[in-house]
Amino acid sequence: MTERVPIVENILSANDRLAQENRACIDEAGVFSINLMASPGAGKTSLIEQTLSRLKDKLRIAVVDGDIATSIDADRASAAGARASNQVNTGGECHLDAVMLHGALAQLNLRQFDLLIVENVGNLICPAEFRLGTHTSILIASVPEGDDKPYPGMYRGVGALVINKIDLLPYVPFKMDYFQRGVEALNPGVLTFPLSCRTGEGLEAWIHWLLGNVKRAACLF
Amino acid sequence: MTERVPIVENILSANDRLAQENRACIDEAGVFSINLMASPGAGKTSLIEQTLSRLKDKLRIAVVDGDIATSIDADRASAAGARASNQVNTGGECHLDAVMLHGALAQLNLRQFDLLIVENVGNLICPAEFRLGTHTSILIASVPEGDDKPYPGMYRGVGALVINKIDLLPYVPFKMDYFQRGVEALNPGVLTFPLSCRTGEGLEAWIHWLLGNVKRAACLF
Numbered sequence: 001m002t003e004r005v006p007i008v009e010n011i012l013s014a015n016d017r018l019a020q021e022n023r024a025c026i027d028e029a030g031v032f033s034i035n036l037m038a039s040p041g042a043g044k045t046s047l048i049e050q051t052l053s054r055l056k057d058k059l060r061i062a063v064v065d066g067d068i069a070t071s072i073d074a075d076r077a078s079a080a081g082a083r084a085s086n087q088v089n090t091g092g093e094c095h096l097d098a099v100m101l102h103g104a105l106a107q108l109n110l111r112q113f114d115l116l117i118v119e120n121v122g123n124l125i126c127p128a129e130f131r132l133g134t135h136t137s138i139l140i141a142s143v144p145e146g147d148d149k150p151y152p153g154m155y156r157g158v159g160a161l162v163i164n165k166i167d168l169l170p171y172v173p174f175k176m177d178y179f180q181r182g183v184e185a186l187n188p189g190v191l192t193f194p195l196s197c198r199t200g201e202g203l204e205a206w207i208h209w210l211l212g213n214v215k216r217a218a219c220l221f
Numbered sequence: 222m223t224e225r226v227p228i229v230e231n232i233l234s235a236n237d238r239l240a241q242e243n244r245a246c247i248d249e250a251g252v253f254s255i256n257l258m259a260s261p262g263a264g265k266t267s268l269i270e271q272t273l274s275r276l277k278d279k280l281r282i283a284v285v286d287g288d289i290a291t292s293i294d295a296d297r298a299s300a301a302g303a304r305a306s307n308q309v310n311t312g313g314e315c316h317l318d319a320v321m322l323h324g325a326l327a328q329l330n331l332r333q334f335d336l337l338i339v340e341n342v343g344n345l346i347c348p349a350e351f352r353l354g355t356h357t358s359i360l361i362a363s364v365p366e367g368d369d370k371p372y373p374g375m376y377r378g379v380g381a382l383v384i385n386k387i388d389l390l391p392y393v394p395f396k397m398d399y400f401q402r403g404v405e406a407l408n409p410g411v412l413t414f415p416l417s418c419r420t421g422e423g424l425e426a427w428i429h430w431l432l433g434n435v436k437r438a439a440c441l442f
Contacts, residue, residue, distance in 0.1 A: 039260045040345050041366025068346065069373060092374065094315065094346040122370075123346050124261050125289065125315040144365035144386065145262025149343075152290055153313065168365065171392050173419075198394075 015130055018098035022105060022133025029110035032217035035132050038140035040122030043164040045073045046197035047140060048117055049080040054207050056081035059114040059214060064088060064104045066096040066121045073119060084108055095127040096120050114214050128154045143168045147179035150186050160191040167196040236351055239319035243326060243354025250331035253438035256353050259361035261343030264385040266294045267418035268361060269338055270301040275428050277302035280335040280435060285309060285325045287317035287342045294340060305329055316348040317341050335435050349375045364389045368400035371407050381412040383427065388417040
């Protein structure tokens with residue numbers, strides 16, 4: 001479908017300009033921001049819940065949830081202690097884009113927050129093409145998805161990789177070494193956080209990393 | 222991004238016309254054809270391997286694999302006994318469309334086959350929008366993805382639902398009744414095949430259903 005390319009390129013370029021505006025707003029407010037991406041069911045909402053339960057008394061956290069139709073995830077984030085939980089209904093679109101995040105940010109007073117978590121639509125392909133303006137993108141892979149799925153476009157662009165559901169390692173044919181070597185080839189030096197949102201194992205390292213980044217973002221302005 | 226809608230509608234309408242052409246070719250050849258869709262890691266390639274190992278001596282099977290970059294899946298289908306295994310590299314596109322399938326069919330002599338399996342790109346959102354011209358679409362859900370993920374657009378359009386990885390039911394919080402009630406609400410009466418590609422449990426019903434449809438397709442012409 002090569003005839004689509006020029007149209008898509010124009011959309012992406014407009015998107016990138018707005019992503020820069022989003023970043024400027026976020027930086028001025030001294031907020032650290034992440035864009036969480038994953039397949040459906042890999043554990044985006046669970047990771048947000050576990051993060052909130054550990055940090056809600058230390059940090060003021062806002063969550064922006066992208067979903068094609070429902071508000072189930074935003075409701076879960078509110079219940080878990082997010083100070084603000086904003087639902088972006090993408091109207092069927094398979095990803096968030098900078099326009100949608102811009103609209104969501106306009107409804108938040110960013111200066112009242114320390115950490116902004118954007119939960120992208122459950123999709124391991126399309127969200128990689130649309131920058132939002134967050135400081136970094138986090139990909140959540142999950143052990144039962146298998147160890148042979150490093151989709152290059154998605155893995156290359158992320159700042160850190162969460163490997164969720166390590167409690168299932170005894171029950172599925174997932175070789176952690178093999179998976180991590182594949183990831184390293186695509187994104188050399190990328191941080192990885194093997195953990196289980198279900199048992200809590202491995203979450204300390206993730207929380208420690210988040211806290212460090214939140215402190216740095218607050219110091220910059 | 223409402224400005225994209227008219228363009229997308231034109232593309233979809235052109236796609237549907239070509240899907241009808243694909244269907245006519247498939248029907249004339251007396252082949253039964255399915256479009257397999259799922260998240261990455263849910264088990265599309267594993268289901269194809271298990272299906273081939275049970276049917277390769279009874280049926281002549283062609284596999285068309287859509288992938289954004291690699292040929293790993295097509296190679297696995299060949300190794301498992303597909304008489305033809307065609308790789309469609311989507312060049313980064315997040316779904317197969319009727320144009321891509323049309324190109325793949327042009328390289329096959331369909332009359333030499335009984336069953337055509339199209340493996341779509343691993344994505345639970347976008348492939349639902351693009352008809353290919355196959356007789357039916359099969360969605361593979363997988364137990365560790367959780368029981369709260371019936372994405373409406375995808376679940377409404379499929380002819381059957383495979384629920385893979387039931388061997389993991391003891392280890393994850395997945396309520397089969399709850400999940401199936403959600404599916405039934407979105408797609409009343411849809412066939413479901415709970416199974417495990419790893420242990421082989423439940424595969425007989427899937428194979429039986431496929432065989433029945435292959436016989437019917439062959440009788441029609």
